[in-house]
Amino acid sequence: MSVEIKLSRSNRTYRPNEALRGKIITRSPSSISHRGIHITLNGSVNLQVRGGSAGFIESIYGVLKPIPILKKSVEVQPAGKISPGTTEIPFSIILNDGGKDDKFYETFHGENISIQYLLNVDVVRGYLHKSLSATVEFLVESELAILPEKPVSPEMVFFYITQDTQRHSLLPELKSGGFKVSGRICTQCLVSDPLVGELTVEASAVPVYSIDIHLLRVESIMIADGDVCHNLPLPIYVMLPRLLTCPTVFAGPFSVEFKVTILVTFQTEMYNVQAKSDPRAFRKWVAMESLPLELVQSK
Incomplete structure (x- = not known):
């Protein structure tokens, strides 16, 4: 059996408080039972030490732990069965973590700093079977650094x-x-x-x-x-x-x-x-x- 995530937007780009929509696509030759299908949003700032800068950066930050931005999980489908063949399960989740001071930094893949957002799906199978999982990266456009108006004649x-x-x-x-x-x-x-x-x-x-x-x-x-x-x-x-x-x-x-x-x-x-x-x-x-x-x- 295989699991795939297909987002509704081909560019996979979203802004805070928008609905992240898509489909969970399963393919199986036979019917299988599961204990629930869950999707999780994860966002973090990852600090990676490369080259000769390791000693300097570690002396400032100590252990380089990811800085969490987003962590949100919802149940898409309760325990049940998945029919044989191809099954499409729609989902929709609002891009926030339910807090009052949500801060979404924009997606960025840098040399020492990486800001990344991932959508994970897990089909829980129970103790005797390994859960089926899939992951896809989506891009976030932040609203933290917006100009009041687009400059007409930039200086x-x-x-x-x-x-x-x-x-x-x-x-x-x-x-x-x-x-x-x-x-x-x-x-x-x-x-x-x-x-x-x-x-x-x-x-x-x-x-x-x-x-x-x-x-x-x-x-x-x-x-x-x-x-x-x-x-x-x-x-x-x-x-x-x-x-x-x-x-x-x-x-x-x-x-x-x-x-x-x-x-x-x-x-x-x-x-x-x-x-x-x-x-x-x-x-x-x-x-x-x-x-x-x-x-x-x-x-």
Whole structure:
């Protein structure tokens, strides 16, 4: 026998206090008895230590235990029998935990922080039979960080990238010859909207190899390939990856913040000699500028 959960929404996305609806689909060659069919909603913030940050994070938080957000269980069907063949059992459960101060943080799959919501179904079979279970993840759009209205003309932040703004060492030809990249970018945007702006390479003594946008937690999107024309504005239009971003959160024991970094890579033989490792690592043939990025949710 097999058990499957099918949610009513194909995108599996819900907001607090909405009804989470779907079907429990069972397939069995023969009739089986059960002691009840239950569904459970679970939501938690999971702190995962990766790499060399283990000692630092553990020294702050001690034991890294999940932070519970949601725990709710209901009985869909009392004890009885399931007919042979395919059976569809509808369910509906309100997305809250019955408390007065429900706080739903938005779904986020990060490197060290993961905010996840799961729907579990259990067909209880009794002592002599193992319960049949299925799990599906659903996404939550939080209402904690909503702007009163969607901004019509978001405020742009202007930036400049020159040899004098770099805090790491550069190749001698870049340091002496100089370069200047200017532009503007929106540092507050909706999670569902693209990151927009523009930049212009005004001057460069060394040909440009590429221009990239890094979203930290690092997601790299190339916006120019090769030595671009100088004094020609290049548009910035980057769709934000849904599961890897969420509204900016400051919640006591954890926070989720973002930065956007503009990287200009210059053509040099060293580029092909030294392998790419961490894209955040300083390299002598790369110039960069980082800006804070605030993400919010729409109504």
